[in-house]
Amino acid sequence: MIREFPGADTLKTVSEIATEYHLLRDGRQLAYTRYGRPGGTPVYYFHGCPGSRLEGIPTDGPAAAAGFDVFALDRPGCGQSSYAQRYRMLDWPMDVVDFADAMHHQKFGIIGLSGGGAYIDACAHTIPERLLFAYDLAGWGPVAQAQELQRHLAPLDRFFLNRASSLAVFFRLPFTIIGLMAKRLGDRGFANALRSSMGLDDRELILSNENMMRFFRMIVKESFSQGVRGPADDAIRCYSDWGFDLHDIDFPLRLWHGTDDKFASVEFARFKHTAIEQSSIRIFPDRGHLHFVTIYDELFADI
Numbered sequence: 428m429i430r431e432f433p434g435a436d437t438l439k440t441v442s443e444i445a446t447e448y449h450l451l452r453d454g455r456q457l458a459y460t461r462y463g464r465p466g467g468t469p470v471y472y473f474h475g476c477p478g479s480r481l482e483g484i485p486t487d488g489p490a491a492a493a494g495f496d497v498f499a500l501d502r503p504g505c506g507q508s509s510y511a512q513r514y515r516m517l518d519w520p521m522d523v524v525d526f527a528d529a530m531h532h533q534k535f536g537i538i539g540l541s542g543g544g545a546y547i548d549a550c551a552h553t554i555p556e557r558l559l560f561a562y563d564l565a566g567w568g569p570v571a572q573a574q575e576l577q578r579h580l581a582p583l584d585r586f587f588l589n590r591a592s593s594l595a596v597f598f599r600l601p602f603t604i605i606g607l608m609a610k611r612l613g614d615r616g617f618a619n620a621l622r623s624s625m626g627l628d629d630r631e632l633i634l635s636n637e638n639m640m641r642f643f644r645m646i647v648k649e650s651f652s653q654g655v656r657g658p659a660d661d662a663i664r665c666y667s668d669w670g671f672d673l674h675d676i677d678f679p680l681r682l683w684h685g686t687d688d689k690f691a692s693v694e695f696a697r698f699k700h701t702a703i704e705q706s707s708i709r710i711f712p713d714r715g716h717l718h719f720v721t722i723y724d725e726l727f728a729d730i
Contacts, residue, residue: 432638433485433723446480446507451525458507459526462497463490468559469535471523472499476542476567476665477605477650477658479506484642485720486538493727495536500526502546504657505650514660517670519546520553527557536560536730540719541691542567542665548680548699552671555678560730562681564719565688568695571668579692581624588666599659606651606658614640617647626687628715639717673702680706683726685714 449457460480463470470490474482483499490497502519504510511518527535536559539547544566551561568576570588580588590598608620618633618640625633633639650658680703684696693710700708711718719726 432636432642432721433488444481444484448507449526449529451509451522455503455509455511456507457509457522457526458501460499462487462499463495465496467491467494467496469527469530469532470495470497471526471535471537472497473537473539473543473546474499474502474505474646474650475540476662477505478540478542478646479649479652481506481649482540482646482720486723489723489727492724493730495727495730497538498526498530502657502661504653505661506652508657510653510657514664515670516545516549516664517553520550523550524554524557533557534559536562538562538564538726539566540564541716542662544691545569545665545669548673548676549669549671551678551680551703552673552676555676558678560681561678562683562726562730563696563699564683564726565685565691565716566682566695566699567665567691568698569669569673571666572672573698576692576695576698579694581689583624584666587662598663599655602659602662603655605647606655609644609648609651612644614644617644624689626689626715628685628687628713629689629717632715632717632721642720643717673699674704676703676705678705681729682706682708683711683719684708685711685716685718687713688716690716 446458446460451457462483472483480499480501486497501508503514537547544563547561547563570576608617633643682696684693686693700706
């Protein structure tokens with residue numbers, strides 16, 4: 428059975444989706460797009476790597492029905508947010524608080540997919556007092572700090588891990604290829620170019636659905652809209668030491684992960700669950716990396 432893609436109607440009018448901007452205290456612009464029900468319970472969505480605020484499109488209908496107001500944020504240099512020099516993963520929670528204060532959100536929930544899961548963990552570590560809930564969906568693991576996780580990396584990820592500790596230029600040059608493919612190939616061509624990195628479930632989900640293929644390419648293409656520096660540096664942070672220990676997280680983090688995920692191994696979630704005392708884990712047998720964009724109705728019901 429072909430799984431439906433939430434937000435198919437929105438994809439047809441993506442050029443009409445409003446991008447808004449918040450001026451951070453240091454003068455940078457943080458770009459965001461809003462989904463769901465205005466005035467509902469605030470939720471901040473953290474995109475994958477590479478990714479962008481457009482990744483929040485599938486949350487729109489389910490969030491509106493469940494009463495959630497979703498703010499999908501572009502990280503520095505990704506999408507339309509200003510690039511930041513020498514930015515650390517632990518700087519992200521401070522940007523989030525800056526944004527929350529401006530929105531008058533004393534408390535808010537956070538949801539992150541893939542590389543966004545690392546930034547979910549950073550916020551759970553650094554600003555737990557501001558959080559209503561935290562969902563780490565198919566999230567990346569601290570591969571630089573836990574060598575046992577490195578054996579679960581795909582060959583392409585091992586390649587990037589080995590370059591993350593060198594000069595940024597040696598990482599950015601090969602990473603540029605991903606952005607060029609998203610820009611120059613069509614939806615199916617881009618999906619087929621990354622086919623070898625997908626598990627069976629992601630192949631069936633993405634390659635059998637025109638909307639999923641368009642979504643998959645669109646979020647990556649938008650990530651590189653300012654060039655390679657932002658998304659490449661965002662990835663380097665995920666492959667490098669995160670600057671905190673998962674054992675120090677004192678918040679009920681919820682981990683959802685599929686066993687057929689080849690982009691981010693399910694062992695990342697199991698490792699986090701072992702390290703974070705208050706975490707809970709939900710394993711989805713035979714499901715892949717992008718399965719979660721099809722079940723936001725289930726996620727909001729779980730919240």
